[in-house]
Amino acid sequence: MNALATLAGLTLVAASALVAAPAAAEGDAVTWSVRPGDENGEDGRAWVEWEADPGQSRTEHMVVTNHGDETVEFRLSSADGYFTETGRFNMLPSDQESVAAGRWIELPESVTVPGGAAEVVPFTVTVPDDAEPGDHAAGVAASVHSTGGGEVGVESRVGFRVMTRVTGELDPSLGLAASASYTGRPNPFEAGVVEVAYALRNTGNMRLNARPEITLSGPFGLRDRTVQGAEIVEIAPGQTRHGTVRLTEAWPLGAYDVTVVAQPVPVSDELSFGGVEPASARTTVLAMPWPQLLVLLLAALLATWSALHRRRGRRRTEELVARARAEALAEAGVPHP
Structure with missing residues (x-):
């Protein structure tokens, strides 16, 4: 999978998505991959994930493989991580300063890799003594810079996530807000559409998945129905994700009550939890005939x-x-x- 690159004036920027797969630099014959490993090479992991006490350190390894023919010097970096609206992991671009877990990682500034070879680079993750309990996302990457024959610099970056769960009291919880609108039809013999928009915010300290459920209820329980929204995956603490649902066959009955309920779900069996109350939000939308x-x-x-x-x-x-x-x-x- 090719690394994605973006432009930003005359400054270097990071690729818009992190992947641990081969990548080609824009305009160059450089192709490389970055994967977790140990001192002997790749170990089959997709990313680094560990649990640590405040003050604890851990040494990990990144394997930088040059799939091209020429020797290349790769710039190495770490940064705070986050998840996009689609649930894909990313890390802050190089022109933005990290303020969280990206600063917990120490690694060399660069590594030189001959063509067709791989280099194992150790890096250290040190959890601060005052780190708060819960999940903390960061990433490490190897990048190359090219100008592509122009004046604008392009940084192509490939890496993987480094997830640290700090021990302590864990709080899997969600906040939810919802709004709705009704669109009628000019033809009085056709039903309208209710569009429900909702925002889920991770108000706890664990990353979560969520399964939204939307209920539409007319006056006196008329035209009641419940639909499932698309599952929202990998919401990091403090992040907000959005979703929309369109409910057709909504006749203009004057008003509808809309209720959105989202159940927090563990991102994996290893990080399971139970007994968590779902988040809910309610709103009313006018549907005048x-x-x-x-x-x-x-x-x-x-x-x-x-x-x-x-x-x-x-x-x-x-x-x-x-x-x-x-x-x-x-x-x-x-x-x-």
Whole structure:
């Protein structure tokens, strides 16, 4: 998988996604990969994950493999980590200063790797004495810089995550906010759509998955239904993730109550927990039947016009009958009463 690279003025920036797979530098014949390992080489892990007490240190290894033909000097770096909206891990670009677990890692500034060879680079993770309990995300990476024949610098970066769980009281919890909107149809015989948007925030100190459930309820329980939102994976402590759900066949019943419930779920069996209350949020959305009311208004106007027209018709008929009767009596010489 190729490393992704981005541009930022005349400064170096990191690739927009971290992967532990071969990567090619933009405009160069450099291809490399970075994987966790031990002093002997790769050990089959996808990333580093460990549990530590405050003040504890651990030495790990990153294996930088040069898949090209030429010797390359790779810049090595560490940074705070985070998860994107899609649940993929990333780390801060090189032009942003780390303030958390990215500063716990010490590693050499660079490593030179001959073509077709690999170098094992040790690095040390040291948990501060005052580190708070819970999950702390960071990453390590190897990168190359190229200009691609222009003035704008490009940094292509490949690496893996380093997850540290500091021992202590763990708090798997979520906060939830929700909003909803209703879109009716011009055709009064078609139902509308309720769109529900929600934001899940990890208010605890463990990274979580979440399974949102959305319930739509009309007046007096009319048109009740519950749907499952897409599972949200890997929410790090302090991060917020968003989701939306569209519920069709929503007739304009005046208003709907919308309830969103999200159950925190462990990211793996090894990091399981239980007895956690789900987060919930409730909102109300107006669903006014304007097209239907317009049809009723037009129907009422038509009925009123029709009744008035019939009344005028009957009155005119009665007047014509009375006039004809009077004329007939006059011709017959019968006095008109």
